[in-house]
Amino acid sequence: MKNMLQKRWLKTLLSLVAAYGVVQLLIAVGVINDYIQATIATICINMVLAVSLNLITGFTGQFSLGHAGFMSIGAYVCGIITVANPTLPGFLLGTLAGAVTAAVVGFLVGLPTLRLRGDYLAIATLGMSEIIRIVFLNMQITNGAAGLNGIPQFVNWTWMFLFTAGTILLIVNFLHSSHGRACISIREDEIAAEAMGINTTKYKVMSFTIGAFFAGVAGAMYASYFYFLKPDLFNFQKSVDILVIVVLGGMGSISGSIIAAVLLAVISTVLQSFPELRMVIYSLVLVIIMIFRPQGLMGSREISAALFRKWGEGLKRVFGKEKERV
Amino acid sequence: MEQFLQQLINGLSLGSIYALIALGYTMVYGIIKLINFAHCDVYMIGAYVGYACMTYFHLGLLPSMLIAMAACTLLGMAIEKIAYKPLRNATRIAVLITALGVSMFLEYGTMFFVKAEVRAYPSMTGWMAQSFQVGGVNISMLQVIIMAVTVILMILLQFIVKRTRVGRAMRAVSLDKDAAELMGINVNSTISFTFALGSALAGAAGVLVGVYYNSINPLMGMLPGIKAFVAAVFGGIGLIPGAMVGGYAIGMIETMVDGYGNSLYKDAVVFAILILILIVKPAGLLGKNTREKV
C-alpha cells in the first residue's frame, strides 16, 4: 500500500513537472505570447474556482450560487495588501490573508445557511455574494465602483502553476481521506450519513469553508495577474460561469472540472472574433450540451489509467466486431 | 407622515411589478421545481414588444400590453417546449443550467438585434400623464394604472387557478405529478399552460415598467428578476398568495430603505432580509415546513 502510494506520488509529480516545464519553455522561446499567457492565467484561475466549487456542490451536494463572492474577498484583500506592501512577501501574505478571510466569511455564512436544502441554499448564497459585492461597491478602501487599480503583478506562470496544481492536489487528497468521504456521504444520502455517525452540519460547513478558502486563493491570483479589480467583475454572472464549468465537466469529477475549464477558455477564445455573437453562441452551446448530456462531460468519473483501459477495451470490441463482419 | 404615505404609494407600485414577475417564478417552481432564470428575460422581451407596438404602430397602452402578453405567452411556451421538456427526467441542476443558458441566450440574442443601448419608452399623454394630490401625497395616474392592472390580473389568475378545470389540473400536478398523470391529467399541457400564464403576467409587468421608468435595455431583467424571485421565496415559493405578499413586501422594503436609509444599500438590505427569512422560516412567510420521510 505504502509503496503503491509512493509510486503514484512520483508519477503525479513527474507529470506535473513536465507540464510546467513545457509551458515555461514555450514562454522562454516566445511561442506563447502575452495574449496566450493571459488565457492560460484565466484557465488556471477558473480551474481553482471550479475545483473548489465542485468540492461544495459536486462532492458535498450543497448547491452554491455565491462562489464569486468568496473570490472577490480574496481578490480585494490580496489587492489592498499588495498595494500597501508591494513586495513578494507582501503578495504572499496578501494571498494567505485573502484566502483566510474568504474562509472565515464562508464559515460564518455557512453555519446558519447550510441547514437549508437545495434551491433555498442556492438563493441564500446568491444573496450573500450580492451583499458582498454591494459592500465592496460602497467601501472607501476598495475605491468603490471605479475599482482598485495598479495592483503590482507578482503572479507569473510559475506562481500560477504552483497555486493551481497545489489547490487541485490538496483538494483531491482531501477527497480521498476519511474526512472527504464524510463530505461525499452527505451528497449521497444525508439521513443515512447522519445515522452512520457523520456530523453532517460539521462536514457541510467544513466543505464550504475549504471551498471558500480556495476561491479566495483564485481571487488573489486574479488580483495579482490582472492588476485591476472592480466589484462588477464578481457579480451573479461570474458565479454562474463557475457553476457552468462544474456542471459541464461533471459534478463530482475533478478531471471534468479541469477539462471543462480548458474547453470553455478555448471556446471563448475562438469566439473572440465574433464579439457580438459570442455570448449568444456560448449560451446556445450550453443549452445544447445540457439537453444531450445533462450529466456533464465526465459524469462523476475521473480520468484514470483504469478508465483509459476501459476505453481501450471498448474500442477493441468495436473494432474487433468490425473485423469479424469483414 | 406625508413622506411615509408617499413612500408607501411608491412601494406599492414597485411591489406590484415584483409581484407580477414573482407569480411566474412561483407557479413554475410549484409545478416543476425549477428556478426559471429565463423568466426575467421574458419580462424584458415583453417590455420590447410593448415598446415596438407603441413606437412603430402607435398603439395605446392597453392594446400594446395585450399584444406583449400574447407574445410572451408564446415565448414562454416555446422555451418550455424546446429547452426544458427534453430534460424532464434530468437532474435539477442540469435543468437549472439550461435555464441560465436560455436566459443568457435571450439577453444577448436581444442585444444582437436591438443593440445594447438604453431606449426611451414613448411618454404617456393625456389623462395618463396626469397626477393628483391626496392630502399632500402625490399620486400619478401611471401608479394607479399599475396597481389597478396588477390587482385585476391577480383576481383573474386566482379565478383561473381556483375555479377552472385547467387550474385544478395545475394544482394537482404541483402536488403530485405522477398521481395527477394516473388520474388522466395531461401533465405536459398543464406545465405548458403554467408557463403561458406566468409569461403573460411577466409581459404585462414589462410594459408597465417601460411606461413607469421610461427606459428599457436588454439586461433590464436581471436585477428585478432576482428580486422578484427573492419575493417569491420570501412569501413561500410555490404559493401564489406568497408571491403577491412577497412582491409587495420586497417593493415596500426597497422603497423604505431608499427613502429613509441609504439608497446605496437598498439591494443589500433586501438580500439580508431574504437570508434572515430563510434561516428563520425556510419555507417562506406563508409556507409550511416539511420534513423528509425516512
Added chain:
Amino acid sequence: MAILSVKKLTKSFGGLTAVSNVNMELQEGELVGLIGPNGAGKTTVFNLLTGVYEPTAGTVTLTRNGKGKEIQGMKPFNICKAGMSRTFQNIRLFKDLTVLDNVRIAMHQNVKYGLASAFLHLPAYAKEEAQLVEKCMELLRIVHLDGKAGELASNLPYGEQRHLEIARALATDPVVLLLDEPAAGMNPAETAQLTELISWIRKNFQLTILLIEHDMSLVMKICERIYVLDYGMIIASGTPEEIKADKKVIEAYLGEDVNDA
C-alpha cells in the same frame, strides 16, 4: 443487564399521536422482535430511538461498557457514537459509491488522523487508511461481499444491498443494532441465509438486536422475545409462543371480527 431501556416514549405529530407510552427493555445479547400491522408506528419507534425524530416525551437509556446514558433527543450521529446503529426499511445506501466506501464511511467516527494528514497524506494517513481497509474487508467477508468491494453499491442485487446495509451498520461499532425489515423483498432462500447471518453476527459481535419484520416465520424462528405494536402502543410482549396465542395480537392482525367468524 438492560442494554437498552425505553420508558414512556411518546411522539405526536401535530394532533396525531404516532407513538404513545412505549416501554421496552432489551437485555444484553437479546434478539428482540418488534412487530405490528402496517402503520402501527414501528419505523417511527426506530426513528425516535436513532434521533431522526425528537420524542415528545419519554426516555431512552443506552448502556455501553456498564455506563448508562440517556440518549433521547440527541442528534442521530451522536446516538450512533453512543452505540446504536440501524438499517433502513427502504434501503439507504450511498448508491454512487463503492461497497468498500459505504463501509469505510461508517467507520469515520473512529478515524483519528486530522485535517493536516487528510490534505497532505502524511504517514498517519497511510497507516490508518490501510487499517481501515483491512477492517472493512473483514466485515465484507462476513456478509459475503468481499469479492465486490470495488463495485458501486447501486449495482448490487437487492439482497446484497440489504447485506451491505448490515455490514455498514456494524462498521459503526454498535452495542445495539436496529434492523428495519431486513428480509423485505427477499425470497425464501435469501431469507434463510439472512437468518443465519443475523444469528451469527449477534453471537460474534456480542450485539443486542431489535428487529422489525413482517416475515413471521423469521421473527418466530430467531427472536427470543417479541413486542407487538398497534396504533402506536405496545399491546403485547412475550416469547414467540405467548405472542402466537395472544388474543389481542390476533385481533390487531386480523381485525375485530375474528371471534364472530
